[in-house]
Amino acid sequence: MSKRTLNSKGNILLKNGRIYDPFLLINEKSDLLISDGFIEEIKKDIKIKKDFDVIDCEGKIITNGFVDIHAHFREPGFEFKETLETGSTAAIHGGYTRVCTMPNTNPVIDTPELVKFIIDSSIDLPIYIHPIGAITKGQKGLELAEIGQMIQAGAVAISDDGLPLTNSQLMRYALEYSKKFGIPVINHAEDCCLVNQGTMHEGDVSLNLGLVGNPDISESTMIYRDLAIADYVGGSLHIPHVSSSKSLDVIKFFKEKGVNVSVEVTPHHLALTDKALQSYDTNAKVAPPIRSDIDRESIQNAVCSGLINCIATDHAPHSIVDKERDFNNASCGMIGLESAFGVTNKVLKDKKTVESIIDLFTINPCKIINIEPNLIMEKKLAELNIIDPNIKWEFKPSSIKSKSSNSPFVGEKLIGKVMMTINKGFCINNF
Amino acid sequence: MKKIESKHLLGLEKISKKDIETIIDVGFTFREVLERPIKKVPVLNGKNIVNLFFENSTRTKISFELAEKRLSADVTNFSASSSSVQKGETLKDTIQNIHVMKMDCVVMRHPVPGSCLQLTNYVDVPIVNAGDGTHEHPTQALLDMMSIKERFGKIEGLNIGIVGDILHSRVALSNIYGLIKMGANVKVCAPPHLLQRGIEKLGVSVCYDVDDLIDWADAINVLRIQRERMGIGLIPSTREYRTFFGITNERLARHKKELVIMHPGPINRGVEIDSEVADSDQAIILDQVLNGVAVRMSVLYLLLGSKDFE
Numbered sequence: 001m002s003k004r005t006l007n008s009k010g011n012i013l014l015k016n017g018r019i020y021d022p023f024l025l026i027n028e029k030s031d032l033l034i035s036d037g038f039i040e041e042i043k044k045d046i047k048i049k050k051d052f053d054v055i056d057c058e059g060k061i062i063t064n065g066f067v068d069i070h071a072h073f074r075e076p077g078f079e080f081k082e083t084l085e086t087g088s089t090a091a092i093h094g095g096y097t098r099v100c101t102m103p104n105t106n107p108v109i110d111t112p113e114l115v116k117f118i119i120d121s122s123i124d125l126p127i128y129i130h131p132i133g134a135i136t137k138g139q140k141g142l143e144l145a146e147i148g149q150m151i152q153a154g155a156v157a158i159s160d161d162g163l164p165l166t167n168s169q170l171m172r173y174a175l176e177y178s179k180k181f182g183i184p185v186i187n188h189a190e191d192c193c194l195v196n197q198g199t200m201h202e203g204d205v206s207l208n209l210g211l212v213g214n215p216d217i218s219e220s221t222m223i224y225r226d227l228a229i230a231d232y233v234g235g236s237l238h239i240p241h242v243s244s245s246k247s248l249d250v251i252k253f254f255k256e257k258g259v260n261v262s263v264e265v266t267p268h269h270l271a272l273t274d275k276a277l278q279s280y281d282t283n284a285k286v287a288p289p290i291r292s293d294i295d296r297e298s299i300q301n302a303v304c305s306g307l308i309n310c311i312a313t314d315h316a317p318h319s320i321v322d323k324e325r326d327f328n329n330a331s332c333g334m335i336g337l338e339s340a341f342g343v344t345n346k347v348l349k350d351k352k353t354v355e356s357i358i359d360l361f362t363i364n365p366c367k368i369i370n371i372e373p374n375l376i377m378e379k380k381l382a383e384l385n386i387i388d389p390n391i392k393w394e395f396k397p398s399s400i401k402s403k404s405s406n407s408p409f410v411g412e413k414l415i416g417k418v419m420m421t422i423n424k425g426f427c428i429n430n431f
Numbered sequence: 432m433k434k435i436e437s438k439h440l441l442g443l444e445k446i447s448k449k450d451i452e453t454i455i456d457v458g459f460t461f462r463e464v465l466e467r468p469i470k471k472v473p474v475l476n477g478k479n480i481v482n483l484f485f486e487n488s489t490r491t492k493i494s495f496e497l498a499e500k501r502l503s504a505d506v507t508n509f510s511a512s513s514s515s516v517q518k519g520e521t522l523k524d525t526i527q528n529i530h531v532m533k534m535d536c537v538v539m540r541h542p543v544p545g546s547c548l549q550l551t552n553y554v555d556v557p558i559v560n561a562g563d564g565t566h567e568h569p570t571q572a573l574l575d576m577m578s579i580k581e582r583f584g585k586i587e588g589l590n591i592g593i594v595g596d597i598l599h600s601r602v603a604l605s606n607i608y609g610l611i612k613m614g615a616n617v618k619v620c621a622p623p624h625l626l627q628r629g630i631e632k633l634g635v636s637v638c639y640d641v642d643d644l645i646d647w648a649d650a651i652n653v654l655r656i657q658r659e660r661m662g663i664g665l666i667p668s669t670r671e672y673r674t675f676f677g678i679t680n681e682r683l684a685r686h687k688k689e690l691v692i693m694h695p696g697p698i699n700r701g702v703e704i705d706s707e708v709a710d711s712d713q714a715i716i717l718d719q720v721l722n723g724v725a726v727r728m729s730v731l732y733l734l735l736g737s738k739d740f741e
């Protein structure tokens with residue numbers, strides 16, 4: 001099939017695909033006709049008419065758009081790294097139709113006006129943006145932000161991500177107050193004192209490289225604190241980018257006690273170990289750091305057991321000058337939206353069914369932030385992906401739509417790809 | 432002429448034992464040159480070497496500069512304050528600024544681990560690591576090994592102790608990699624919180640009692656205690672450090688054994704080592720300084736030279 005962008009104003013017929021919508025509990029072979037961006041008809045053997053663009057979906061899965069509950073789009077303030085527009089373009093090319101943006105911009109998203117600014121700016125973009133508001137004013141960790149009004153304006157969660165909330169009493173207030181609004185509190189869990197300016201995982205590799213290590217206990221002790229508070233006061237805690245085996249032990253302990261906790265992992269913590277840093281590759285420098293092979297194994301097992309609920313990218317674009325520095329001064333983070341499915345599916349495809357891998361990108365994150373996408377039903381605005389779970393492809397720098405290209409997966413062979421995404425009347429064709 | 436396989440000298444972790452032997456052997460030849468009335472050989476005539484120092488290090492810089500001049504190279508010094516590094520000038524920017532000078536070799540000191548390796552991405556001339564933070568400082572370890580060989584006639588089988596703030600030291604890792612590669616037994620001794628977690632994995636043994644170390648060792652390398660470590664509470668006081676880890680006169684007198692004492696300098700007399708010890712016959716600290724010039728001549732010659740010398 002030639003590479004072209006289809007006109008979603010016309011008629012697109014998805015032929016011979018398997019429709020999988022976990023929200024509707026549908027998993028069956030069927031044709032699907034999209035007309036003017038809406039789902040016109042779902043049934044077996046829809047007759048081809050001559051003005052139809054026909055997409056052969058044999059062997060492919062038609063499913064809901066992906067939802068990323070953790071991304072950094074950098075606007076306002078750091079538009080040289082990413083904008084709402086370039087971030088959205090990257091997102092939809094990776095199969096994401098909804099993205100939650102973290103509030104660590106400049107200014108910090110800590111008022112209803114700023115939440116509204118993000119939502120209004122995204123109206124004409126190809127994805128839906130669900131902002132996450134700050135927990136504290138200016139993410140300074142001193143006083144609660146206008147959480148209630150931000151939720152009213154459309155924020156779906158609160159977080160001071162990038163910075164941990166160090167004040168335990170404020171963490172208690174945030175969890176207690178959030179109960180009124182039914183939204184999760186997301187704390188970037190790292191004890192800064194234990195991080196001790198560590199720039200990578202403390203282990204055999206940091207020992208050899210002479211770099212200051214950030215130990216796994218910097219994360220697990222903070223998660224223990226947060227969960228102990230949540231156990232005491234209630235509220236719902238969401239743990240972002242879990243990185244260590246010890247943290248998973250802590251989470252399991254509190255989950256079994258009945259604490260309302262959800263957990264995300266990034267594709268890079270799922271796929272890589274600290275060996276990725278062996279030649280001081282700043283593109284693999286992230287916070288929390290990529291850890292040992294034992295941690296990676298625990299993470300993969302926890303995704304399989306369901307202890308980890310979903311994949312989130314922590315898409316963190318940085319310009320070349322932010323990354324082409326000495327290791328200590330290089331910024332933390334990597335882009336993730338365009339490679340997330342290929343990386344994750346490559347790791348998990350022999351451990352999980354393709355449906356349960358897809359759930360990590362669709363229904364599971366939606367449950368955490370309490371949203372529902374446009375379902376795969378007749379008369380609904382089409383919001384869907386066509387996935388080929390077996391195709392091998394290379395993540396090429398030339399294909400990157402993000403404004404930044406900081407990723408250690410560039411040049412890697414990935415398995416599984418979103419071949420087409422239709423959302424908000426846009427159609428991205430990666431066939 | 433003798434050759435080494437390495438194109439750069441970034442560290443001793445990855446270099447072969449054979450290369451280390453060659454560097455030390457040639458180092459002894461240059462040591463003889465340094466004893467001559469005319470201490471200069473024309474082997475790097477016309478070669479331009481840049482000393483790129485991102486942090487102050489008077490001793491290392493003087494030693495490299497002297498080595499370069501003794502080899503008849505042209506020397507350019509470029510000092511960038513570490514504040515300019517923090518301000519965000521990238522390594523690449525700095526390097527491009529001096530690239531136009533058509534250098535043949537870069538000697539670099541940088542506060543951040545890995546910087547010399549990163550530099551190899553931007554320039555295609557030999558790079559000599561003159562210390563990249565707490566990672567490696569290979570020429571220091573080479574001169575230490577040369578001094579050990581000078582004293583004992585060998586390195587293999589010797590018991591070498593390293594005492595001090597191993598965690599923050601710029602010379603400890605290179606010493607460990609080099610000595611173990613050359614067949615020495617290495618034991619490190621430090622306050623437990625000033626040791627890297629898992630350091631035994633490098634093949635060293637660990638002790639917390641400096642008297643045990645002295646009993647065991649043929650030679651000990653006494654690391655400098657950096658005074659800035661005391662401000663952040665890592666070392667309660669100099670007198671407490673001296674009580675438990677200082678190489679004092681009384682302590683050595685108690686042991687009544689022959690022990691060779693090394694120190695990479697500069698010395699904090701009365702803190703990690705007593706003056707009398709540092710100035711005694713068992714200390715080879717001044718030989719280390721001279722061997723430093725010789726071994727750096729050797730490294731530069733082996734990386735850049737094309738002709739024999741006599």
Ligand SMILES: [Zn+2]
Binds near residue numbers: 161287
């Ligand atoms: Zn974070």
